[in-house]
Amino acid sequence: MTDISTTAHPETQGQFLVAALYHFVSLPRFADFREPLQAVCDANGVKGTLLVAHEGINGTIAGSDESIAAVLAYLRAQPEFARLEHKESRASAMPFLRMKVRLKKEIVTMGVENIDPNKVVGTYIEPKDWNALISDPDTLVIDTRNDYETAIGLFRGAVDPKTKSFREFPDWVRNNTGLHNKPKIAMYCTGGIRCEKATAFMKEQGFEEVYHLKGGILKYLEEVPEEQSLWDGACFVFDERVSVTHGLEEGEHTLCHACRQPLTPEDLLSPLHEEGVSCIHCHEIRTDEDRERYRQRQRQITLAKKRGERHLGS
16 A cells, blocks of 8 residues: 655645545444544544444544554554555645544445445455456446535446435445346445445345455545546545545535535636535525525634634534
């Protein structure tokens, strides 16, 4: 795994190190693990979100190089997470407002019982081999992310299920019998975790040749040169950067704080866009009362910025 912090200086890549991680493992003590993990993150000034459940851990955290290293060392000192892998990128500003360690039923919510990636899972494909697989006419490429993510970037030729949440994915598979028309299924997501469950589910549905991109889009954008890339657009990320592009450079997207949809610089020029209040995606579905409430929140955010602070509602 490439460690960006050792191959580029923080001042040229962004002073904050962002670590995305997940690990499926039996973790019966997950409820007791929340407070110690929260304490280690707080003590090291790390911010972000980590989800812990019976099936493992998932999340993204950010901080200084030293603080991220300390939290990762703590995690890997736990027997369950000794083989934990993570992916690194940089941010020019702290991309999270606070640190949250949350207890969940699933570390990625599909809502299907007895799906265990430790028992059944698809075949991992390294980023360097991904182009050959998805260029094969016998391969059907499926994006397992949600519609607001796929709206700003996709692999060339990929099928977009246009799901609102990952819970909709199983029914989408069940209702699309045409997915069996090609012998190979290649699946991808942001960092790899959704594909762990998606490929396990596909295998249980009778699909035999199921593959997924190891490390997800993030690892592909990190390792595959842009001139060789089959990725079009930007990759949505779940922090204040909103999107990243090739080389994991920060993208140009911003977030509508009314509907959480990513916005392009062109979207910001629309007469329907009002910062923190509405955008081209949500203007027509909001009431005047909604917009006035959002305006009041935006005024508080603006005042906080003038004081050099960050408003928790931003």
